[in-house]
Amino acid sequence: DIQMTQSPSSVSASVGDRVTISCRATQGISSWLAWYQQKPGKAPKLLIYTASTLQSGVPSRFSGSGSGTDFTLTISNLQPEDFATYYCQQANSFPLTFGGGTKVEIK
């Protein structure tokens, strides 16, 4: 199975900041990676898939990069509604696996 490791597990940031979240796979997954945002009490929301494709309706301040084993989610100009937990997910092979999550908190 492919394990996904996110770092950091939490980050404190202010509105307007740039935040970077990393996700590492235990083996190469090409670009088969997605990022989700989840707010408390809500279902996850797909932000980015195939590592860098922005899902329809997602603000352009969200961007993704990487391939192989190392991936990055960047949130530019952090907005109040962006405080949430973010998960990566590999779609290279079954079982599908998620990272442990990164909580973006208000500084």
Next chain:
Amino acid sequence: EAQLLESGGGLVQPGGSLRLSCVDSGFTFSSYAMSWVRQAPGKGLEWVSTISGYGSSIYYADSVRGRFTISRDNSKNTMYLQMNSLRGEDTAIYYCAKVILRQGSYYYYMDVWGKGTTVTVSS
């Protein structure tokens, strides 16, 4: 706009059974693979199972294989998760989610999610 609605959650004793349902509205249900993803209290997301559009391909997490069965009835736009031999560690919110379809191929990312149904396994 596609919408998914789960039902069937509740409190069940260890060793018991439960059947979850997920009804779609707003998209051609049979065209899409569907998944179940769960989230234990205070924990992260865990993929549970995926079924292809006509049910010919099915995948399970090791943690549920042999105990859970995924199925779908496209005439009713409904997907199911039959859960048997339930354990305490199955306690979670269970989400159903639609898999992305691009150019005739499944990209196993989930772009539409239901609000979830809560399963509690406890005596």
